Amino acid sequence: MTLLTQTSEDSPFFNPSKFFSEGPTWEILNLTIQVYAVVAILLGIVLILLFNFVLKVHFRKIINRHKLPPNTYNGIKFFLRIFSVTLTIWLILGILQIEGSFLWIIIGIFTTALTFASMKTINNFVAGIWIAINRPYIVGDYVKIGKTIGIVKNISTTYTQLIHNDATISYLPNLECLSSTILNYTWSLSLIQRQIYDLEKNLEKIIQIPEVNEKNIEENTKIQLVGQIKADIEEQKLILKEIEIFEEELEKADKDGERVKHDFSDYAQKGKIVNYVFNLELPKDFDGNEGKLTSICAKWSKEFNFRPQWDLVDITSHFVYQFTILTPDPLDIVYYLDDFVTDIYMSIYQV
Structure with missing residues (x-):
């Protein structure tokens, strides 16, 4: 008994291989190009x-409907690009029906050429994947990358x-970002809660040190540490409380259809706050500076939604003051920081 088999070439159904090979061709530079294959590739792309x-x-x-963070859409675009490139390569190789041996040769040549010609691009691409996975920052964060x-x-x-304080935009290669020191000024409520928890645990450990075993810690040092930690805890709790109250008022105003006092940009993230810190050198006149700085910070509380804080942190040829700006919208820093600093200098020097 003889079994008759039907090859793919004799199949009554559509045969892609036969269709592309027997179609019209173009002769360009002694190369034969299958017209149907080119059309199929272009149509597929x-x-x-x-x-x-x-x-x-x-x-x-979907992201706008559910008010998800802007970084969500950015991540989706990132992986869609990878998917599209992979699908395009698979389509081209499938239509051209490149055999396995030739395929590996082409991949080898392409990889070698790409490695030498686009080393920086490849490194930046790999660094971009690392950033997308580890998320040292996301869209909307106020950061310092290098300088x-x-x-x-x-x-x-x-x-x-990045958008700078002068409203200009810069493009930092991902590899440069990865090799630089990254300082993220955007805090989440969970981060603040975690810091409070750690401070309270450290406070308990210091308080529980027996008096008789205090060989390395003197009593005055212990008192100073306890006082400093308690002050830090109260400061963190105050920040947390202000953020929670602000978000409750914002949600209530949104539900009631009321107009809020501040229009937020797309960079404002729910449950997050920008805690931007910078130093200024001012004349050695603490009593005179104190009243002026307190007045200026109260004046700018409307623009930043929270009252800026100041503290004397060092004494050199000048007094070094540390300023802390809290705001739910990082774009406020872009718009108002330079004017805020100018107002400080004009008030102190009475320009």
Whole structure:
């Protein structure tokens, strides 16, 4: 008994291999190009781009509807790009029906050329993946990367985009960001709660040190440590309470349809606060400076939503004051910080 088998070439159904090989061709530089294959590749790329666009619009609507952080959409775009590139390569290789041996040769040549020609791009791409996974900062955070300070506007596959206080925008390669010191001024409520918990635990340990065993810690030092930790705990609790009260009022105003006193930008994140700290050198006149700085900070509390704080931290040829600005919207720092500092100098020096 003989079994008859039907090859793919004799199949009555559509045969892609036969369709592309027997179609019209173009002769360009002694190269034979299958017209149908080129058309299929171009059509496939258009469909992939269209599919990518539809998905981004769909996810954008979902994010806006549920008021998710801007970084969510940025991460979705990041992985959609990777998916689109992978799908495009798979489509091209599938239509051209490259054999395994030739495929590995092409991949080897392409990888070698890409490595030498685009080493920085590859490194930035890898660094972008690391940033997306570990999240040292997200879109909307107010950060200092190396010596560059600003709001994270966008995190792409190869660079991080920052908005500076003068409203200019810079593009930092992700590899440069990864190799630099990153200082994130944006705090979450959970971070503040964690800091309070750690401070209270440290306070308990210091208080429980027996008097007879105090060989390394003198009594005065112990009293100073306890006082400093208690002050830090109260300061953190005050910040936490102010943020919670502010968000409750904001939610109530939003539910009641009332107009809030401040219009927030897309960079404001629920449950987060920007805690920006900087120093200024001012003349050695504590009594004179105290009244002026207190008045200026009270004056600017409306713009930042919270009253800026100041503290004398060092004495050199001048008094060194540390200023702390709390605001739920990092764009407030971009708009008002320079004017706030100018107001301080004009008041102190009576310009």
